[in-house]
């Protein structure tokens with residue numbers, strides 16, 4: 001469960017990116033955050049896993065007061081929250097499976113991750129995650145040999161391998177073509193429905209948001225201007 005309680009976020013340059021946000025998201029919801037560029041969607045999502053600190057108010061994730069976490073606690077907390085980016089954030093010169101494997105040793109420096117500290121169980125879990133997103137056959141292919149859609153599925157598999165409760169996605173299909181976008185959205189939907197993982201996705205394609213999400217949150221100039229079921233969204237909102 002995620003709860004925003006009178007949350008404000010002001011960046012160092014004085015931009016009020018979030019203004020008095022009040023919001024509750026239950027476990028297992030599929031939420032799309034929509035709004036124009038600069039509305040505050042990305043800030044909203046990135047406060048949930050402490051990529052950004054809130055300025056005032058309270059933010060609870062699974063009853064943990066996120067602002068109170070320190071150092072090691074933040075890293076442990078983030079392990080249960082997957083994050084998917086527009087740019088995939090994979091190591092493109094490494095194999096698909098290795099990209100998934102590094103998620104099992106998040107606290108090691110990259111050189112240790114690359115020198116193979118993985119157990120058989122790690123490998124099985126990685127392969128299982130790749131199977132869930134339908135790219136098991138690409139396990140030993142280098143990431144830079146894959147299409148954008150396949151790369152985003154590798155990113156999803158890497159996240160799933162961590163057993164997250166929550167999946168945050170910041171414009172995950174913004175750099176994909178329409179057909180591939182749908183395939184990736186299908187994966188998010190399957191993950192949400194079969195694994196009961198909450199999905200909170202920031203997306204500027206309104207039609208796709210309405211098609212896939214159960215709940216739509218509209219953000220404008222740092223404020224929530226709409227919050228309701230996808231079928232309640234009308235042209236005016």
Ligand code: ADP
Nearest residue numbers: 011013015017036037038039040041042043044
């Ligand atoms: P969206 O995701 O809806 O495009 P953002 O959350 O990225 O919106 O941005 C909200 C507002 O905060 C914008 O005015 C943006 O310019 C500003 N902003 C975003 N990130 C930063 C930052 N790191 N420092 C200062 N201002 C920022």
Ligand code: ADP
Nearest residue numbers: 094095096097098099101114115116118123140
């Ligand atoms: P490396 O760069 O060490 O060759 P890879 O990225 O190819 O690693 O693979 C990641 C892990 O999977 C390594 O631990 C490697 O031993 C293992 N691996 C690589 N290829 C195969 C394969 N064909 N079958 C089973 N395991 C493999």
